[in-house]
Amino acid sequence: MARIEKIKIENLTKKFGELVVLDGVSINVCEGENLVVFGRSGTGKSVLLKCVIGLLKPDEGRIFIDGKDVTKLKTKELNKIRKKTGFLFQGAALYDSMTVRENLEFPLRRNFNFTEGEIKEKTLRALDLVGLGEAIDKMPSELSGGMRKRIGLARSIITEPEIMFYDEPTTGLDPLTAKEISSLIRDLQNQFQMTSIVVTHDLICANIIADRAIFLVDGKIKFRGTIEELKASDDIFLRNFFSQEIITA
Amino acid sequence: MELPKLIFKKNLDFPERLFNFFATVTGLTIFSFRFLRQVFVPPYDIAEIKKHMVELGVKTFPIVSVTGFIIGLVLALQSQPVFARFGASDYLPGTVALSVVRELGPVITALIFAGRVSSGIGAELGSMRVTEQIDAMEVSAVNPFKYLVVTRIIATTMILPLLTVYVIFLAILGGYIGVIISQGMSFEYYKNSVINAIQLKDLLPGVIKTFVFGYLVGLVGAYKGFTAEGGTEGVGKASTTAVVLSSLLILLFDTVLVKITLWIWPG
């Protein structure tokens, strides 16, 4: 079956001064597919996501979302694409002057014309999905790190985007919650045919959500394939990464 | 003990400082144009502007109240013996009022406002920048410049003139206390002298320039915060440099505006 190409990254290169962070990265993600990005700390995974959503300008290469090159779009056009994407930041990036409720309502109120009733219902449902209904009137500063992460997740999926970018969705969560959140990401994909790129170090999470995975080393894609293929590889580097001691260390 | 070394190092940094200075001036100018281009484009976020105005008012109200009253009081106490020496005691109320209306009220209120508000805005936006909250707004297709910067600059521009009028009023009251402490005068007489002394050409330029000062405070605070980088340290730097820069700009623009005023209304 020929599937629609949702995200296409061609030869992406990003430098900060002398430091080459991404060096000719090419990725395709099809509609309804979850792509997991592995890589050691500091290899440019977050930078990759930020380039794709247009927060950072790449030095070279092209990035297409739904056939449009985001590196060349004007703000107005870029915003059209951003309205149908969601982004979970590594540090959650909750608006700390707003309550949890206001955080969730913010994208709904600013970009869509929902009624008060619809806004309320969507907010409650999103909180319910991440299991934090009781936190609705708290300020972000009153939440634990893991709770913030989950509220950030709720905020990014509340608009039911077609495309999601998750930057380490399960980091800082206990194993049980991490599993629940991973299943949630899987469910969202099945339910809404969401297309996602997920950055993670968490193998349990990757096992649940990955259709395909890539492994970044020194700004280049060193391996690509399914999780099984990566795990079965003889390569010393991958074996090290996937051996349990390294993961729990 | 390391002082000589420190000074030496500072001198070494001079070209870099000069470069930074011009970079900041350029940055501020661009930021200012960006504000002017976006301020008339909807959505207007009236609720947000109101919220900031109330916050700023509440935050600065106590300190400007005390300052306003004391400026007038001290000015009257200080000037009274001098006026008495020249046998010009009758002119005391008018002189106090004129100094306060034309110069001291607007400038001192603006400087206090700068200290309190531009640092606050710098820290607030700076921490939003370094914790990626501004990026988060951008990816949810909200224009963070419009929502965070434009609303704050409008708020500072509108609230400072109000505060200044209030300060002027309190200073004139404080002046009366100063006068009765040192020589005694009926309130009726004081009031009439003040009203007779102040003309529209004294009041108007004084208040109009505070719109400019308010704009500067908002602009500099927002610029420093919005462009902050380098984690928590960057936030602190944004906040302190915002105070220094906005105070300097207030004094600079004051000089220019006074010159322009005197040119329009000589005498």
Ligand SMILES: Nc1ncnc2c1ncn2[C@@H]1O[C@H](COP(=O)(O)OP(=O)(O)OP(=O)(O)O)[C@@H](O)[C@H]1O
């Ligand atoms: N705004 C920036 N300016 C300069 N250098 C940056 C910037 N953002 C990222 N870098 C550099 O790019 C490299 C990759 O950073 P990135 O945040 O993408 O790492 P990461 O793979 O997400 O790591 P982690 O798993 O720890 O989150 C790092 O060396 C970092 O220092």
Ligand SMILES: [Mg+2]
């Ligand atoms: Mg990262």
